[in-house]
Amino acid sequence: MSATRLIEPVVRFCAVITRHDAARQWAIARLADQWGHATIESPEIPFEAGGYYTPSMGSGLQKSLIAFAGFTDPGGLADWKNETNQWEQDYTESSQHEEERPLNLDPGYMTQAKLVLATTKDRDHRLYLRDGMFAEVTLTYVGKAWQHHRWTYPSYRTTAVAEFANQCRADLRQHLKETRQFRSHP
Numbered sequence: 001m002s003a004t005r006l007i008e009p010v011v012r013f014c015a016v017i018t019r020h021d022a023a024r025q026w027a028i029a030r031l032a033d034q035w036g037h038a039t040i041e042s043p044e045i046p047f048e049a050g051g052y053y054t055p056s057m058g059s060g061l062q063k064s065l066i067a068f069a070g071f072t073d074p075g076g077l078a079d080w081k082n083e084t085n086q087w088e089q090d091y092t093e094s095s096q097h098e099e100e101r102p103l104n105l106d107p108g109y110m111t112q113a114k115l116v117l118a119t120t121k122d123r124d125h126r127l128y129l130r131d132g133m134f135a136e137v138t139l140t141y142v143g144k145a146w147q148h149h150r151w152t153y154p155s156y157r158t159t160a161v162a163e164f165a166n167q168c169r170a171d172l173r174q175h176l177k178e179t180r181q182f183r184s185h186p
Contacts, residue, residue, distance in 0.1 A: 009071035010109040011168040017047050017063045017104040036069035042164040045155050056101040063155050065164050078133040080107040081118035110168040115139040125151050
């Protein structure tokens with residue numbers, strides 16, 4: 001029988017997608033208030049999804065990835081997505097933007113080997129977590145580089161995201177070395 005082993009802590013992050021600077025600043029403040037201060041932030045990346053989000057969010061969308069202080073258990077991913085969905089609704093109700101969805105928050109986490117996103121959308125490559133939430137391995141670290149998959153969104157295939165992921169991975173590896181929390185193999 002296999003014995004369970006330590007699950008390494010992860011870097012929690014959130015993608016903030018919007019065309020409004022006020023929404024971006026509100027989201028970063030809410031995330032930091034709830035999850036800890038931001039430690040790594042990507043530059044803004046043009047967000048294109050084949051027009052899927054244009055009817056509800058407008059055009060000219062930008063995405064920023066923000067990592068947060070502390071290292072955490074990845075088992076909370078479904079909870080994080082439920083939280084961010086509520087925060088999106090909170091912002092929509094309190095803002096005066098014309099779009100029905102002025103803010104999109106996509107939480108995820110980074111391990112040494114992968115970048116994982118939470119989503120409410122089921123597809124062939126996504127695994128069900130609970131509460132209507134799924135997880136997707138969006139990037140994989142192979143051969144000292146981040147590799148995308150056929151399903152990886154174009155904005156996650158960028159150099160800016162790879163640099164963000166490298167910074168998160170380096171911070172995580174340093175933490176694991178200092179705390180000796182590496183998952184050991186028998």
